[in-house]
Amino acid sequence: MLTKLLLTPHALKMTTLGVALISTAMVAQADEAADYPTKPIQFLVAAGAGGGVDNFARVVRPMFEEALGGARITVINLPSASGALAHQRTANGAPDGHTLDFASTTYVTSLAAGQNPVGLDQITPVARMQSDVMALFVNPQRYPDFESFLEYAQANPGKVTVGGTHTASPDHVSFLSLRDASGLDMSFIPYDSTGNATANVLGNNIDASTTSLSPLLSYIEAGQMMPILVFSDERLADFPDVPTTVEYGWDLTDGNDRAVFVHADTPAPLVQRLEEVLKGIFDSEDYQAYAERVNLTYRDGWMAGDAYRERLEHNYELYSRLLSNEQ
Amino acid sequence: MLENFLGGLAVVMQPLNLLLLTSAVFIGFIGGALPGISGVILVVILLPITYGMDSTTAFMVLTAIYGATVFSGLITAILYRAPGTPEAVMTAFDGYPMTQQGQAGKALGIGVLSSAIGGLVGTIALIIFTPMLATMALRFSSPEYFALAVLGLTVVASLGGRLIYGLIGATLGLFIATIGIDPLTGTSRYTFDNLNLMEGVGLIPMIVGLFAVSEVMKRALDQDTHQPLKKVKVKIFDLPILRKIGPTLTRSSLIGVIIGILPGIGASTAAMVSYSETVRWSKHPEKFGKGAPEGIAAPESANNAAAMGALVPLFALGIPGSGTTAVILGAFIMHGLQPGPMFMMTHSSLIYAVFAGLFIVNFMILLFSKPFITLFTKLLNVPYSALGPIIIMCCIVGTYSVRNSMFDVWLMLGFGVLGYLLEKLKFPLVSIILGLVLGPIAESELRRALSMSQGDLSIFFTRPISASLLAVAALLLAVTIVMPLIKRARLNSATS
Numbered sequence: 001m002l003t004k005l006l007l008t009p010h011a012l013k014m015t016t017l018g019v020a021l022i023s024t025a026m027v028a029q030a031d032e033a034a035d036y037p038t039k040p041i042q043f044l045v046a047a048g049a050g051g052g053v054d055n056f057a058r059v060v061r062p063m064f065e066e067a068l069g070g071a072r073i074t075v076i077n078l079p080s081a082s083g084a085l086a087h088q089r090t091a092n093g094a095p096d097g098h099t100l101d102f103a104s105t106t107y108v109t110s111l112a113a114g115q116n117p118v119g120l121d122q123i124t125p126v127a128r129m130q131s132d133v134m135a136l137f138v139n140p141q142r143y144p145d146f147e148s149f150l151e152y153a154q155a156n157p158g159k160v161t162v163g164g165t166h167t168a169s170p171d172h173v174s175f176l177s178l179r180d181a182s183g184l185d186m187s188f189i190p191y192d193s194t195g196n197a198t199a200n201v202l203g204n205n206i207d208a209s210t211t212s213l214s215p216l217l218s219y220i221e222a223g224q225m226m227p228i229l230v231f232s233d234e235r236l237a238d239f240p241d242v243p244t245t246v247e248y249g250w251d252l253t254d255g256n257d258r259a260v261f262v263h264a265d266t267p268a269p270l271v272q273r274l275e276e277v278l279k280g281i282f283d284s285e286d287y288q289a290y291a292e293r294v295n296l297t298y299r300d301g302w303m304a305g306d307a308y309r310e311r312l313e314h315n316y317e318l319y320s321r322l323l324s325n326e327q
Numbered sequence: 328m329l330e331n332f333l334g335g336l337a338v339v340m341q342p343l344n345l346l347l348l349t350s351a352v353f354i355g356f357i358g359g360a361l362p363g364i365s366g367v368i369l370v371v372i373l374l375p376i377t378y379g380m381d382s383t384t385a386f387m388v389l390t391a392i393y394g395a396t397v398f399s400g401l402i403t404a405i406l407y408r409a410p411g412t413p414e415a416v417m418t419a420f421d422g423y424p425m426t427q428q429g430q431a432g433k434a435l436g437i438g439v440l441s442s443a444i445g446g447l448v449g450t451i452a453l454i455i456f457t458p459m460l461a462t463m464a465l466r467f468s469s470p471e472y473f474a475l476a477v478l479g480l481t482v483v484a485s486l487g488g489r490l491i492y493g494l495i496g497a498t499l500g501l502f503i504a505t506i507g508i509d510p511l512t513g514t515s516r517y518t519f520d521n522l523n524l525m526e527g528v529g530l531i532p533m534i535v536g537l538f539a540v541s542e543v544m545k546r547a548l549d550q551d552t553h554q555p556l557k558k559v560k561v562k563i564f565d566l567p568i569l570r571k572i573g574p575t576l577t578r579s580s581l582i583g584v585i586i587g588i589l590p591g592i593g594a595s596t597a598a599m600v601s602y603s604e605t606v607r608w609s610k611h612p613e614k615f616g617k618g619a620p621e622g623i624a625a626p627e628s629a630n631n632a633a634a635m636g637a638l639v640p641l642f643a644l645g646i647p648g649s650g651t652t653a654v655i656l657g658a659f660i661m662h663g664l665q666p667g668p669m670f671m672m673t674h675s676s677l678i679y680a681v682f683a684g685l686f687i688v689n690f691m692i693l694l695f696s697k698p699f700i701t702l703f704t705k706l707l708n709v710p711y712s713a714l715g716p717i718i719i720m721c722c723i724v725g726t727y728s729v730r731n732s733m734f735d736v737w738l739m740l741g742f743g744v745l746g747y748l749l750e751k752l753k754f755p756l757v758s759i760i761l762g763l764v765l766g767p768i769a770e771s772e773l774r775r776a777l778s779m780s781q782g783d784l785s786i787f788f789t790r791p792i793s794a795s796l797l798a799v800a801a802l803l804l805a806v807t808i809v810m811p812l813i814k815r816a817r818l819n820s821a822t823s
Contacts, residue, residue, distance in 0.1 A: 049371035050654035055661055058375065076731050081508075081525035085732070088522065113513050115525060161779055167513035189778045190511050192771075193653065195646040199590050202644070203465030205779065215660075218645055218667020293663040323513075 033269040036097055040072040044090060046083025046103040052294075056130060056258050057102040059290050063281045082110040082168075087118035087261070095265035097274055100126070105170040105257045108312050112319035113168035120312060123261045126271055127278045128303040130296050131255035132212035133236065134174045135227035136162075139201055146228040146243055149208065150184070157185035161206040163197035166190045168323060170256045171197070174231060175210040176322040181250035201225060212256040214295035231255065236298055254315060255299070259308060275305050332454060335679030339687055344384055348684055351388045352691045355395025356699050360403050360411045362535050362718075362725045366396035366651040374658050382662045383677045387684035389658055390638070393651050394446060394688045397594055397634040398696070401438040401627055402703050406431060409539030409718055413530050414594040414630040417602045419538055420757055421615060421622025428618055431704065432559040437623045439563050439696045441576060445628030446689040448580035449587065449635025453642075454682045458671060461643030464588050469776035470787050472592070474796035476769035479596070481800045482603035483758050484807045485612055493758045496749075500762020503528050504770070511774050523734035530595070532735045533763065535722045536742025537749075537756055543715045544747045559704040561697050572624040575605050583629030587636020592768060593649025597633030598626035599764055602757075607803060616757065635685060641666060642678055 043061060047053040057075055065071050078086040083103055090101040101123060110116035136146070143149040153160045164171025167190050175188045189206060191197040197209045198216065202224055219225035230236055233246045233253050245252040260278060262271060281287050282302050291297050303311070338344060358369040369392050377385035400415030405422030418438060425434035452460070483493040506517045507527025518524040579601035586597040605625035606615045615622050637648030638655075645667035647653035659666050664674065671678060706714060726739045746756060780786035788794045 049367065050374075050657040052657075054371075055657060078731055079526070080730050080732055080734075081522045084522050084525065115508060115513065115515070117522070158781060166510045167508075187778055187781075189775050191775070192510065193647070195653070195656075196590060199465055199640070199644070199646050200468055203468060205468035218665040218669055222668035224668050294660055295665075 032096070032267060033273040036270060036273060037068060037071045038096075039098055040074065042099045043073055043075045044086040044099060044101050045075060045077045046079075046086035046101060046107065047077065048079035049077045053102055053104050053258055055294070059287070060102075060129075060278075060281060063284060063287060064277065067277045067280055082106050082115055084110060084116040084118065087116060087123055090261060090263055091118045091122035093263060095263035095267070097262055097266050097270045099263065100274075101261040103259060103261055105254070107259075107261070108315050109168050109170055109173050109319055109323075112173075112316055113323050115168060120264075120309065120316065122264050124264045124266070124271070125305050125308045125312065126260045126262055126274045127282075127305050128257050128259040128301065128308040129278065129282055130258040130291070130301040131299060131303070132214050132257075132296060133255050133298050134170070134210060134231040135213050135242075136178065136208055136210055136229040137198075137201060137216060137225050138208045138228055139204060140223065140226040142204065142207065143228060149228055150182075152207075153184045153186060158187070160184070160186040160208070161189050162186055163189045163191055163200050163206045163209040164211055165194055165197065166192070170254075171209070171211045173319050173322060174252070174254065176326060177252050177254075177318065178210065178229075178231075178245070178250070180322055180325075181245070181252060182248070198225065213298060217295055232299065238298070257308075258301075259303075271305060279304075328455070331675055331679040332683060334676060335681070335683035336686075338383060338676075338680040339387065339683045344387060344684075347380075347384060347388050348391050348687065349691065349695075351391035352395045352688055352695060353699075355392040356399040356695070358392070359396035359399030359415075360703065362403060362409045362411055362539055362722050364725050364728065365412050365531070366393045367654050368728060369396060370651060370654045370658065374654075374661065377658070378661075382664060383680045385662060386655075386659070386677065386681050389655055390681050391684055391688045393655065394631070394634060394685055395692065396651075397631055398439075398442045398446070398692050399699075401442065401623075402435065402700055404538075405434045405438060405623070406703060406707065407539065407714075407718055408542040409722065410534055413534055414598055414634070415626070416534050416538065416595065416760055417598045417626035417630075417757075418623055420602070421617070421619050423542075424616070424618035425620075425623075430618070431707075432561045433565070433568070433620075434618075434623055435559070435700055435704075436562045436565060437568060437572065437620050438627050439561070439693065439700075440569070441572070441579075441624040441627035442631045443689050443693045444576055445580045445583055445631035446635060446692065447686070448628070449584050449632035450682065450685045450689060452584045452588075452632075453635050453639055453685070454679075457639050457643045460588050460639050464590060464640055465644075466792065467589050468790075469772040469779060470790050470793035471796065472589070473769055473772040473776055474787065474793040474800070475586075475589075475592075475600075476765045476772065478796050478800040478803075479600045479603055479765045480761060480769065481804045481807075482607055483761060484804060485603075485607045492752075492754055496755055496758030497762040500759040500764075501766040501770075502762075503533070503759075504763050504766035510771055523732060526730075528738065529729065529735055530763070531729050532726050532739035533742050534760070535726055536739040537746035537759070539718060539722050540740060540743025541746030541750060543718055544743060545750065546711055547715055548747075559701075559707065561700055561704075563693065563697065568620060572620055575621040575624045576628050578608075579605065579625040579629040580632045583632030584636040586629070587633030587648055588639045590640045590644075590646045590648050593637055593651075594630040594633040596764055596768070597636075598630040599761060601625045601629035603761070607807075616755065631689075638685075643671060644668060645670065 043057045045054050045057045061073050061075060065073055086101050090099050093099040162175050164175055179186055194211050194215055200206045201209050216225055227242050230242050230244050231252050232244045235244055358364045370389050396412055397414050400410055400412030401418045404410040404415040404419040405426055408419045408423040410416045410419050422434045483497045506524055508525050509516055582601040583597045586600060602625045605621050606612050637652045640646045640648045641652045641656060647656045723736050726735050776786055
């Protein structure tokens with residue numbers, strides 16, 4: 001019956017037309033990828049000027065310009081609403097790869113918290129380029145290691161306070177996932193910045209903080225703060241004595257990621273092209289020197305778009321569950 | 328230490344560094360004077376240029392820009408009631424009335440001198456006490472911040488004018504501060520599902536609207552009662568004035584340094600608290616807001632002292648004390664340096680060069696501000712029909728550039744209309760700003776403190792610093808309420 005239908009002259013014509021249309025579209029897409037860029041490019045930074053994501057975008061910018069043989073790029077910071085405006089502008093723009101959204105893990109945590117209306121069906125990751133390791137930090141005078149922290153937390157349910165940046169931040173979801181996996185009864189105190197949380201750990205006002213490793217290295221060197229548990233599947237070469245979450249049977253390996261997103265309808269060949277450009281930048285000496293300088297070489301930052309998308313989808317479900325329990 | 332400092336001074340005195348420092352001061356002057364262009368934005372824009380410099384020069388330049396912006400916000404605040412930076416809002420309250428009375432030169436002179444003195448006190452504190460003060464600042468946690476904010480808010484009772492207006496204003500400020508995502512629970516408050524409101528109402532759109540735009544509207548719509556300004560002569564060293572504002576300068580510089588050192592609250596809060604305390608301790612609180620010289624000296628010495636103080640936790644602990652210092656911290660990281668507890672030891676030559684640079688910058692402010700201000704006062708000869716629109720345009724561009732948000736521009740214009748109407752009702756704008764700046768500190772620190780203690784209120788009274796601050800606030804509040812009653816009772820008994 002189906003064959004019959006297809007074989008009618010009219011249907012045949014339509015099919016041919018359809019095939020022709022699809023192939024022209026594919027040619028056009030391939031052209032689009034080859035011609036890219038056809039106009040000035042915008043880097044939208046989903047964070048304020050001067051922070052980690054902003055620095056990342058501004059370091060990539062000249063390398064990106066060079067890789068494309070002289071593109072014109074403007075960097076625009078859109079920090080409002082945890083960067084949701086940057087995602088919205090990317091999703092509402094043309095799917096032509098000329099608007100790139102530089103975002104951190106805050107994208108998926110704010111999505112899970114319902115503070116960001118732009119879902120993974122509207123924007124898609126091109127690649128992840130940085131992943132800072134999350135860890136549980138304490139003042140070593142208070143807890144020499146994770147075992148002693150664990151003992152105290154088990155003996156004093158509800159007493160332990162852990163700080164980090166605002167609600168639904170990467171710090172906060174790390175705390176929630178640790179609490180969820182370990183079953184410890186602890187409470188989270190959100191601060192305006194990592195610095196304030198750190199100051200309160202240093203001043204013995206709170207027990208610990210969950211945050212990423214690289215900004216706290218100098219405190220670790222000075223012996224004033226210590227990571228006692230890292231969110232990683234294997235121990236870090238620089239901290240061989242610090243146990244990992246996986247060792248305790250908790251599958252929590254998320255870091256604070258920085259990645260590049262585009263409109264979800266961007267043609268696949270173009271996304272491919274952008275990913276190749278970013279990979280080239282990532283592998284370059286200049287970029288690696290920068291990563292080294294800001295201490296982002298504890299683990300491989302690179303993750304290709306598809307793999308990262310899967311990870312984000314998984315994390316979205318996890319974080320949604322954790323944050324909805326919280327409210 | 329002195330040796331290190333002299334070493335730093337030698338670095339600063341190299342001709343190229345001196346030239347760069349001078350340019351940095353001028354860039355800071357311009358940026359600070361334009362409403363909306365703040366130190367944060369300037370540092371971010373100029374950061375890539377510093378990649379080519381060695382890190383010592385780079386940080387001398389960046390901190391000099393930072394110091395100069397905090398100073399020059401006062402110029403437009405005094406001349407046009409358009410505070411160039413949030414730190415200069417309080418300066419407009421008494422500075423602008425002085426301009427209206429034809430005393431712009433005197434007001435600017437007081438501002439420049441107070442800034443330089445505050446800045447010097449701050450720099451000296453920075454040089455001598457950095458390691459010591461930083462550890463003391465760590466004893467300040469949520470209960471102490473809450474107590475400090477409460478102390479600041481109680482001044483509403485001492486401000487001149489009708490108390491009920493002050494209370495309504497402060498409440499309005501507190502209300503506006505609650506808009507946005509609640510930082511502690513992540514719940515949206517009064518955002519009406521509008522993404523632009525999630526981050527809350529920015530301080531810049533609000534200040535620029537309430538002060539600068541409303542003033543342009545007033546002069547356009549109402550009878551212009553301005554004294555025509557023929558010639559503005561800025562007099563920086565004026566002995567009788569200096570004698571008058573001396574105690575205020577001392578107190579406010581100290582308040583500024585202390586508040587600046589506390590991580591998380593910056594120069595704007597310092598200016599506000601020192602203004603409040605000056606009003607509270609003055610024998611003539613009714614003169615404030617109408618052109619009291621102390622009303623300029625207090626916020627200007629405090630904000631410059633605080634700007635320097637905010638560098639203390641940055642250098643000693645790697646914890647930024649304010650928005651701009653947070654960006655400077657980012658700049659350090661981009662230069663491959665990591666400020667932290669060891670930074671003072673590992674990079675002492677860099678730090679002392681920066682200290683010496685800041686020291687020199689305060690003298691440069693004294694030296695260069697006069698010609699720079701003259702440029703601005705020349706603008707006063709431009710008819711207001713031309714100048715008004717230019718001010719509005721600067722306000723729009725400046726506000727937009729903060730977050731690249733057109734929404735903020737509309738918000739700012741809305742606040743302009745609101746400010747115009749409130750002033751018609753003789754409403755004290757100062758109380759709104761007090762509520763807006765101190766409200767979020769009080770709210771979130773109260774809740775943080777209660778999470779720390781698992782809901783036990785005694786945390787505010789068992790910690791010595793918070794207990795004393797709260798006791799002082801209660802005492803002062805009692806005095807301001809009881810004193811007028813006693814006076815009235817005496818007056819009654821005298822007449823009867």
